[in-house]
Amino acid sequence: MCGIVGYVGPRPVQQLLLAALARLEYRGYDSAGISILSEAGVESVRAVGNLSALRDAVAQRAPAAVADGGAPVAVADAACGIGHTRWATHGRVSERNAHPHVDTSGRIHVVVNGIVENYVSLTRALCDDGARFSSETDAEVIAHAIARRYDGDLPAAVRAxxxxxxGHFAFVAMAADEPGVLVGARRECPLVVGRGDGEQFVASAMPAFLERTRRVQFVEDGELVVLRPGGVEFMSPAGEPIEREVVEIDWDAETAEKAGCESFMLKEIHEQADAVAETIADRVADRDRIDLGDLGAIDDAFLRAARRVVVVACGTSYHAGLIGRYAIERWARVPVEMDIASEYRYRDPVVGPGDLVIGISQSGETADTLAAMRLARARGAKVLAIVNVMGSQATRDADGVLFTRAGLEIGVAATKTFVAQVAAMYLLALRLAELRGTLEPARLSELIGELKLIPHRIAALLERGDAEIRAIAARHRDARFFLYLGRHVGLPVALEGALKLKEISYSATDAYAAGEMKHGPIALLDEATPVVCVATDAPVLYKLISNVQEVRARGAHVIAVATEGNGEIGAHADDVIRVPATDWMLAPLLAIVPLQLLAYHVARLRGLDVDQPRNLAKTVTVE
Incomplete structure (x- = not known):
């Protein structure tokens, strides 16, 4: 989820790049850097921390940068430049891992968003050819790969x-020997060109350059683009020219930050494929194993021997933990205890050495979760934090950290951070199963393969459009009460779907294990009640269908989320929303999407602010 930007033209590049990165900082904020190229040479500045740290580092080198040969490079003379704001995947947060990355000779500079899955084999081959790597990242391999092919023609070297x-990535490269030339490439990660008069821009997203130009060209998947001050060329990897339409964008700056969506929440719903892809990418590069990187004091020996797992979390994070519980127990055969963090320490829990306690928090600052983690650690348990924000308090209070990589989430109601948390819990469950030998190698490989396909299936689900869901929302916008039902991994999805509806539409909503409905909630049902059922394929689906029949016998209106290709549920529901087929244990990552959209459209039809619902805050830092 990193942000990249490039510019060729006559403007002072330094301040232009810094301003552009400020508008991309939501894509990553653990480190940043720029490289500026003029006829006098290249100057790179990198810094750890948010963009203010980079500004301070740049200011220390003002008023002029220094080229490789020692001559000053006046900013106004710079021909082009690239910039990057990082969300770490490979390699710790450090200045040497910050972008731009450069090859051994210092001639090729690159900024990269995404993952290079075959970086290990490429690194080995490049080192055999004399390359010397200076970072721990997979991204640096791109600079060396281009340099190995470079003979004075940057576009040809990038194509090769x-x-x-x-993998999936987008990058922009520049060569010290070719001032005024940038080359970008895209594979499954965003890249867009801004067209100016005598100047050109390229970035991960339009807000980076919207103040300068509203004329854009979209780089399609599998394309390369060459930028010079006088024009832009699109081409295939084989060098064949491609015609690309220039589109005039009439968005204002705020709309651009929302990627044309009417709200941040809708934008973030549509970013969920990327959130899952970034969270799992390098961790499932090998289909036969899970690589969680360095978890600090939580090493493989401890994971093999841990006697149980305890999950503490609040709200949406609690629901992600519930899905993780099902996965860990089924795949790794380790007992899992779930606790609402705000209750955990007040019941004097029995916890200590041999226990793995997982604290889940998007912000890493949730007061109740931090308190629960500290209590468990004080009693001798190992504590793992699953968080989205680097440098947050949870990362300092834990023995190990497993980062989600959803990027900055602005909408108060969590969407993309939820699926990233679920993906992280699946990764942990598979790693535990791998270490403990509780899954056959073929089954482990099958699950890893299915997990790698989830981002594509989320994207396909969203590309389908949501007209059907909007119509369902319109029919029930005035309902006084909604009931959500689910079984097994469908239950946490029902709980999260109901929470979304409560949070942003202020609807009276309850969520129950479907088998428990007859123990009370069934009394609330009548002909005016919409009942939302998570009915994706699972061994317990036939049980859920029995519960659905009980609902329909009371006259309630059944809305079912079901798996494509399963025709049985259609006979028992008034409305069926289909999601792509996958392994049934992974289905929550797909089933939650239509429930988020249902909540969204009910709220919008009621004229409510979905990004800032009343009485709620993004980070709860008090008990």
Whole structure:
């Protein structure tokens, strides 16, 4: 989820790049850097922390940068430049891992968003050819791969290197020998060009350059683009020219930050494929194993021997933990205890050495979760934090950290951070199963393969459009009460779907294990009640269908989220929303999407502010 930007033209590049990165900082904020190229040479500045740290580092080198040969490079003379704001995947947060990355000779500079899955084999081959790596990242391999092919023609070198890369990424490269030339490439990660008069821009997202130009060209998947002050060329990896339409954008700056969506929440719903892809990418690069990187004091020996797992969390994070409980117990055969963090320490829990306690918090600052983590650690348990924000308090209070990589989430109601948390819990469950030998290798490989396909299936689900869900929302916008039902992994999805509806539409809503409905909630049902059922394929689906029949016998209106290709549920529901087929244990990552959209449209039809619902805050830092 990193942000990249590039510019060629006559403007002072330094301040332009810094301003552009400020508008991309939501894509990553653990480190940042720029490289500026003029006829006098290249100057790179990198810094750890948010963009203010980079500004301070740049200011210390003002008023002029220094080229490789020692001559000053006046900012006004700079021909082009690239910038980057990082959300770490490979490699810790450090200045040497910050972008831009450079090859051994210092000639090729690159900024990268995404993952190079075959970086290990490429690194080995490049080192055999004399490359010397200076970072721990996968991204640096792109600079060396281009340099190995470079003979004075940057577009040709990028085309050659592009064919060697496996993964999903977008990058922009520049060569010290070719001032005024940038080359970008895209594979499954965003890249957009801004067209100016005698100047050109390229970035991860339009807000980076919208103040300068509203004329844009979209780089399609599998394309390369060459930028010079006088024009832009699109081409295939084989060098074949491609015609690309220039589109005039009439968005204002705020709309651009929302990527054209009417709200941040809708934008973030549509970013969920990327959130899952970034969270799992390098961790499932090998289909036969899970690589969680360095978890600090929580090493493989402890994970093999841990006697149980305890999950503490609040709200949406609690629901992600519930899904993780099902996965850990089924795949790794480790007992899991769930606790609402705000209750955990007040019941004097029995916890200590041999226990793995997982604290889940998007912000890493949730007061109740931090308190629960500290109590568990004080009693001798190992504590793992699953968080989205680097440098947050949870990262300092835990023995180990597993980062989600959803990027900055602005909408108060969590969407993309939820699916990223669920993905992280699946990764942990599979790693535990791998270490403990509780899954056959073929089954482990099958699950990893299915998990890797989830981002594509989320994207396909969202590309389908939501007209059907909007119509369902319109029919029930005035309902006084909604009931959500689910079984097994469908239950946490029902709980999260109901929470979304409560949070942003202020509807009276309850969520129950479907088998428990007859123990009370069934008394609330009548002909005016919409009942939302998570009915994706699962061994317990036939049980859920029995519960659905009980609902329909009371006259309630059944809305079912079901798996594509399953025709049985259609006979028992008034409305069926289909999601792509996958392994039934992974279905929550797909089933939650239509429930988020249902809540969204009910709230919008009621004229409510979905980004800032009343009485709620994004981070709860008090008990």
């Amino acid at each position: 290197a592009y064919g060697e890369l496996v």
